[in-house]
Amino acid sequence: MNLFDLKGKAALVTGGNGGIGLGMARGLAAAGARVAIAGRDAKKNAAAAQELGNAVHLECDLKDAAACRAMVEETAKRLGRLDILVNNAGINIRKTPQEYSIDEWREVLDTNLTSAFVAAQAAYPHMKRAGAGKIVNIGSMMSIFGAAFVAPYGASKGGIVQLTRALACAWARDRIQVNAVLPGWIDTALTKRARQDVAGLNERVLARTPAGRWGEPEDLAGIAVFLSSKASDFITGTAIPVDGGYSSSG
Numbered sequence: 486m487n488l489f490d491l492k493g494k495a496a497l498v499t500g501g502n503g504g505i506g507l508g509m510a511r512g513l514a515a516a517g518a519r520v521a522i523a524g525r526d527a528k529k530n531a532a533a534a535q536e537l538g539n540a541v542h543l544e545c546d547l548k549d550a551a552a553c554r555a556m557v558e559e560t561a562k563r564l565g566r567l568d569i570l571v572n573n574a575g576i577n578i579r580k581t582p583q584e585y586s587i588d589e590w591r592e593v594l595d596t597n598l599t600s601a602f603v604a605a606q607a608a609y610p611h612m613k614r615a616g617a618g619k620i621v622n623i624g625s626m627m628s629i630f631g632a633a634f635v636a637p638y639g640a641s642k643g644g645i646v647q648l649t650r651a652l653a654c655a656w657a658r659d660r661i662q663v664n665a666v667l668p669g670w671i672d673t674a675l676t677k678r679a680r681q682d683v684a685g686l687n688e689r690v691l692a693r694t695p696a697g698r699w700g701e702p703e704d705l706a707g708i709a710v711f712l713s714s715k716a717s718d719f720i721t722g723t724a725i726p727v728d729g730g731y732s733s734s735g
Contacts, residue, residue: 488716492517495564496713497557499547499604500574502529504673505623505705509571510537512706513713518569521560523547547574547600548592557607567611569713572601573623575641577675579682582636590637597641598648605652609661618661619713622649624724628667629732634683646724653722662721664712669728671700696729 496513500506501522514520514537521541524530530542541563545556561567575597578589601622612618625642627635649665656663670676670690676699680687690699708727711717726732 486716489710489714490517491569491710491714494518494568494713495521495560495566496569496571497521497523497560497567497604497608498571498573499523499545499556499600501571502526502533502542504675505668505671505702506571506573507533507536508702508705509573509621509709510540511703512709513569513571514538514540515706516710516714518713519564521564523556523560524574547604548595550599550603553600553603554607557604557611561611566615567608568615568617569619569621570604570608571621571623571709571713572604572645574600575623575625575638575675577635577638577679579634579679580636581633585637593637594641594644597638598644601645602648605648605663609656609659612661613656613659616660618656618659619717620652620661620663621709621712622663622665624649624665624667626667626669626726626728626731628665628724629726649724650722657721660718662712662717664717664721665724666705666708666712667724667726667728667732668705669694669700669726669731671702671704673702690731693734694729694731695734698729700727700729 501510502524523543534540534542627639628642653663
């Protein structure tokens with residue numbers, strides 16, 4: 486359907502070299518978009534780019550605001566435009582609240598939340614000049630629920646939802662839609678470590694998820710295409726769970 490056709494569009498996916506980010510990048514590429522992926526691991530970037538059909542790949546430490554802005558500018562230069570930004574890069578440090586150092590707090594907030602703001606700021610003039618744009622921010626179930634071992638992560642992902650709403654209100658008249666996706670428990674390297682660190686997590690997730698399974702990165706491909714395409718032109722400021730029913734289950 487033409488509503489979901491991304492041919493001629495250029496997309497940047499941060500943290501696009503694995504997990505949820507790569508799942509979304511696969512969806513965008515399959516819908517016809519030219520894709521750039523950015524991450525800290527050059528080898529993973531290159532491997533993911535090759536899988537996507539020689540996509541542009543950029544090495545970037547998103548905690549560095551200047552590097553983050555340069556990443557956006559380089560993407561626009563190499564792809565000739567920038568229509569879609571997926572702010573997916575994220576980290577977690579699992580400790581009880583009293584154990585975090587201020588440097589650990591800042592590392593998580595700067596990677597997960599501040600980088601999304603900086604990248605969106607940098608993308609805005611490109612999208613405004615083009616007359617339209619799509620920004621997809623990646624939140625989490627921790628945008629909704631609390632957990633003892635994710636204080637900075639939860640704060641960053643709650644912030645993602647409020648940032649999404651603010652940007653959506655500010656930029657709607659520029660025909661730039663800004664939405665958030667809230668993945669449930671998806672089987673990635675990040676959550677594999679969580680299952681090792683948190684006793685009983687796997688069993689609790691399966692028991693609460695009506696779909697009866699963990700999600701896969703490919704489960705995020707469809708929502709990425711939808712929120713990046715004409716099909717979502719009148720949708721902005723939303724936060725959409727993709728969680729197999731986890732957030733609806735009592």
